Amino acid sequence: MQAEKSTRPRQVWQWADVRRRKLGMWAYTLNRVSGLGLVLYLFIHLAVLRLLAGGPAAWDNFLALVRSPLFLVLDVVLLAGLLIHGLNGIRLTITGLGIGVPAHKTWFLALMAAALILSAAGAIAIFTM
Amino acid sequence: MAIQVPIKVFRYRPGTAPHFERYQVTVPDDATVIDVIEGVWAEHDRNFMFRHACHHASCGTCAVRLNGYERLPCIVPVTEALAGRQELVVEPLRNFPLVGDLVVDVAGFFQKQAASGLVITRAAEATLSGQPFAHSELFSQAGALEERAYNRFENCIECGICISACPTMAATDKFWGPAALAGIRRATLTTGDCQEKAALLALADSEQGVWRCHSAFECTESCPQDVDPGGAIMSLRREIVGRKVKHLFGAG
Amino acid sequence: MAAPHVIVIGAGSTGAATAHDLALRGLRVTVLERGEIANCTTGRNHCLLHSGGRYCVKDQESAIECIDENLILRRIMPDAMELNGGLFVALNEADLAFREKFIEGCEQCHIPYREVPVKRALEMEPFLNPGLLAAVQVPDGVFEPFRFCLAFLATARHNGAVVRTYTEVTELARAGQFITGVKVLDHRTGKTQEIGADLVVNATGPWAGRIAEMGGVEVPVAPTAGVMVTVDQRLCNLVINRMDKPADGDIVVPQRLTSIIGTTSWAILDPDQIEIPKAHIEKMIQKGRELIPAIQRRVTRGVGAAARPLIRKANTDEREVSRTFECFDHQRDGVDGFVTISGGKTTTARAMAEKAADVVCAKLGQRAECATRTTPLLSYRLFYN
Structure with a gap:
C-alpha cells in the first residue's frame, strides 16, 4: 500500500470543526478539548508544587491566592473538565468494545447530564466549604 | 416548470489559488443537484471538472460537499438543497488530494478498499476453466432466495463521503478509514476461511486500523447507503479484544 | 520496433473493452476521455x-x-x-x-x-x-456500469495501456488522407497537446458523429x-x-x-x-x-x-432499430487510420471490442488473435493501483 500523494492541503484543524456536524462530532471535540485542558492543568500543577521548595511562607501566600473566588471558579472548571473527560472516557471504552454502539448519543447525553449535575454539586460544595 | 438556481462552486487548478465562482443554472423544478452541477459545465464552462456517472447513487463518483455537508448530489432534489438558502454551495470532498474543481484523486482510497479483498460475488469464478455452463448451473447462480443476500452488490458504493467526514482522516491519510474498515468487517462476516479471517482481523488491528478511530461517528451519520462504518469499527474492536482475551486465558 | 500506437477516444464500455482487447493483443494503447470514466451513456444505462x-x-x-x-x-x-x-x-x-x-x-x-x-x-x-x-x-x-468499465481499463492498464481522463479531443490531426493523431485539451492543466497515433478508434457512442465529423466523415449513429x-x-x-x-x-x-x-x-x-x-x-x-x-x-x-x-437504418422507428453494433473502417470514405465502433449495448461491449480490434489489427498488420473471451479481468479497484 502506497501512501497517498500529499498534494492536498493539510487540514489537521478540521478535527476541531464542529460546524454542521452531529452530536458524535461534538463529543469527539469536547473530549479532545477537555483532554488538552487537563494536560495543561497537569503541568501547571507540577509548576505550583515547586512552590513547596520555597518553604511554608511561599506556600501560605499561594493558598491565600487560591482561596479567592476567581480560583474557586477555576476549581469548578477543573472538576467539570475531569468529569466530562472521565465520563466520556467510560462511554468510549464501552462503545469501543462494541457494546451499545447504536445508543452512543444517548450514552453521551446521559453521561454529560451526570457531569453537569456532579459539577453543580461540586460547585456548591466548593463555595460553601 | 424550469427554475433558476444560483450556485457557488469551488474552482481550482494545480498551481493556482482555489476560489469560488457563482453561476445561474436553469433546471426543471424536479431536478437533482447533479443536474445543476452538470448545468455549470453545459451552460457556462466546458472546462469545469466534476465527477458523475450513474445519477442514481450506485457508482459513488459524484460525492461532494453540498452546503457544507457531504452528499451525493444525484439524489438530492434541488428544491430540498435550496430550502431556506440564497444559493447552493458546492465544494469537493475533504481529505483527498485535489485534482481540479470538484474532482479529487480517489486512487489512495481505492487502494485501501482493495485491501479488504471484498468483492461482490465469487460465484462465477469456479467456471473460469472454460467449461460451458450447464443450464441448471446458470439458474443456481441466481441462488436460493435465502442465500441471495451475498449475491448482491455491497451497499457500500465507495463514494468517499465517510473519508471526507472523518476527523481522523483530516489528521492523517495513513488511517485505513471508515469505508475500508467496514469492508474488512463485511469480509470477516462472509469468509469461511479461518486464516483469511485472521489476516483480515490482523489488518484491522494494525497500527493504522480500528484503534485510530476516535468515535466521532461522522462516517455513520453521513453515509448515504446506511453502511454504518462506525458500528463496523466497534464490532471489529470487540472481536479483536475478544480473541485476545480468549488467547490469554484459553490458549494460555 | 515498438508496437503500433492506437488512440481510443471514449472511456465508456465500448472504449474500455476496446482498449483492453488491443492491449491484450500487444498494441500500445492510449485512452482519451473528456470526463470521468463511464460518465454518460454507459454510466446511466439500465445496468x-x-x-x-x-x-x-x-x-x-x-x-x-x-x-x-x-x-x-x-x-x-x-x-x-x-x-x-x-x-x-x-x-x-x-x-x-x-x-x-x-x-x-x-x-x-x-x-x-x-x-x-x-x-x-x-x-x-x-x-x-x-x-x-x-x-x-x-x-x-x-x-455496475462504472465498475464494468474500470475492470476492463484496470486490465488494459496492467497490459500497458495509458488512460487519460478529463482529456478532451478537440481535433483530429491529418496528413493527406491519413489520420495521424489527435489534438487534445487536458482539462487538468488547461494545456493543449498533439498526440500521434498509427490509428485512432472512435468509441464515443452517441458522440461518434461529432468525432467522425472532425475526420471529415459521417457515421449513421x-x-x-x-x-x-x-x-x-x-x-x-x-x-x-x-x-x-x-x-x-x-x-x-x-x-x-x-x-x-x-x-x-x-x-x-x-x-x-x-x-x-x-x-x-x-x-x-x-x-x-x-x-x-x-x-x-x-x-x-x-x-x-x-x-x-x-x-440508423432507413425508415424505421427507434424501437424497431436493431440494438446490434457496427464497426466502420473510414478507409472506404477516403480517410485512413480511423475506425468508428458504435451501436450495441454494454452487455455486448466485449464483442464490439473484438470486432473493432480485428479491424484495427488487420489494418496495422498486427497478427494477434482475440483473447478476451477467456481472459479474466482484474478487480475494478486495481484500476487505481
Whole structure:
C-alpha cells in the first residue's frame, strides 16, 4: 500500500470543526478539548508544587491566592473538565468494545447530564466549604 | 416548470489559488443537484471538472460537499438543497488530494478498499476453466432466495463521503478509514476461511486500523447507503479484544 | 520496433473493452476521455446484463449477441456483476399470447429458460403483481456500469495501456488522407497537446458523429435518449421483465438497495443536452406499478437519461432499430487510420471490442488473435493501483 500523494492541503484543524456536524462530532471535540485542558492543568500543577521548595511562607501566600473566588471558579472548571473527560472516557471504552454502539448519543447525553449535575454539586460544595 | 438556481462552486487548478465562482443554472423544478452541477459545465464552462456517472447513487463518483455537508448530489432534489438558502454551495470532498474543481484523486482510497479483498460475488469464478455452463448451473447462480443476500452488490458504493467526514482522516491519510474498515468487517462476516479471517482481523488491528478511530461517528451519520462504518469499527474492536482475551486465558 | 500506437477516444464500455482487447493483443494503447470514466451513456444505462430474452422475438441477432456475451462476462468479470437472473412475467391475455413466441425465441437464440409456476414466482418475488398469469426465468443479471468499465481499463492498464481522463479531443490531426493523431485539451492543466497515433478508434457512442465529423466523415449513429427512474427500495431480487415485445416501462432492474424502472425512447439532436419529459417519468412509475404495485412516486431516488447510440437504418422507428453494433473502417470514405465502433449495448461491449480490434489489427498488420473471451479481468479497484 502506497501512501497517498500529499498534494492536498493539510487540514489537521478540521478535527476541531464542529460546524454542521452531529452530536458524535461534538463529543469527539469536547473530549479532545477537555483532554488538552487537563494536560495543561497537569503541568501547571507540577509548576505550583515547586512552590513547596520555597518553604511554608511561599506556600501560605499561594493558598491565600487560591482561596479567592476567581480560583474557586477555576476549581469548578477543573472538576467539570475531569468529569466530562472521565465520563466520556467510560462511554468510549464501552462503545469501543462494541457494546451499545447504536445508543452512543444517548450514552453521551446521559453521561454529560451526570457531569453537569456532579459539577453543580461540586460547585456548591466548593463555595460553601 | 424550469427554475433558476444560483450556485457557488469551488474552482481550482494545480498551481493556482482555489476560489469560488457563482453561476445561474436553469433546471426543471424536479431536478437533482447533479443536474445543476452538470448545468455549470453545459451552460457556462466546458472546462469545469466534476465527477458523475450513474445519477442514481450506485457508482459513488459524484460525492461532494453540498452546503457544507457531504452528499451525493444525484439524489438530492434541488428544491430540498435550496430550502431556506440564497444559493447552493458546492465544494469537493475533504481529505483527498485535489485534482481540479470538484474532482479529487480517489486512487489512495481505492487502494485501501482493495485491501479488504471484498468483492461482490465469487460465484462465477469456479467456471473460469472454460467449461460451458450447464443450464441448471446458470439458474443456481441466481441462488436460493435465502442465500441471495451475498449475491448482491455491497451497499457500500465507495463514494468517499465517510473519508471526507472523518476527523481522523483530516489528521492523517495513513488511517485505513471508515469505508475500508467496514469492508474488512463485511469480509470477516462472509469468509469461511479461518486464516483469511485472521489476516483480515490482523489488518484491522494494525497500527493504522480500528484503534485510530476516535468515535466521532461522522462516517455513520453521513453515509448515504446506511453502511454504518462506525458500528463496523466497534464490532471489529470487540472481536479483536475478544480473541485476545480468549488467547490469554484459553490458549494460555 | 515498438508496437503500433492506437488512440481510443471514449472511456465508456465500448472504449474500455476496446482498449483492453488491443492491449491484450500487444498494441500500445492510449485512452482519451473528456470526463470521468463511464460518465454518460454507459454510466446511466439500465445496468442490465441481458440474457437476450428482451430481444429474442423481434431482434434475434441482438438476442444471440447478448446471451453469448452474458455467458462470457459472467466468467471474466465476476466482481462487477450480480448474477441474480430475470423473470419474464405475463400480466394479461395479450402477454400470455406472447408466451409461446417468447419461448420459441429463447430456443431459437439458445437462451436457457425455465418456466416458473405462478405460485413459485410469487414466493421468489413477493412484491410481484399477484395477478400474474405466467413467468419464465432467464439468466439475466445486473452489473455496475462504472465498475464494468474500470475492470476492463484496470486490465488494459496492467497490459500497458495509458488512460487519460478529463482529456478532451478537440481535433483530429491529418496528413493527406491519413489520420495521424489527435489534438487534445487536458482539462487538468488547461494545456493543449498533439498526440500521434498509427490509428485512432472512435468509441464515443452517441458522440461518434461529432468525432467522425472532425475526420471529415459521417457515421449513421442516431443519439436516442431513454429515461431511467430509480426508486429507493429494492422490491425484487430478479430482474422483472414484461413478457411482451420491448416497450416503454416494461422492466424493473434491482440494483444494490434500489430498483430501476426503464425505459422510454426518443430521438435527440445533442447528446450533451437532454431534457427529460415529465410525462416519461410519470409513465415509468405507472408502468412499473403494473409489474410491481409497491412502486411509489414518493420514493423516487434519481431520474437520469443518457443517449444510446443506435445505428440508423432507413425508415424505421427507434424501437424497431436493431440494438446490434457496427464497426466502420473510414478507409472506404477516403480517410485512413480511423475506425468508428458504435451501436450495441454494454452487455455486448466485449464483442464490439473484438470486432473493432480485428479491424484495427488487420489494418496495422498486427497478427494477434482475440483473447478476451477467456481472459479474466482484474478487480475494478486495481484500476487505481
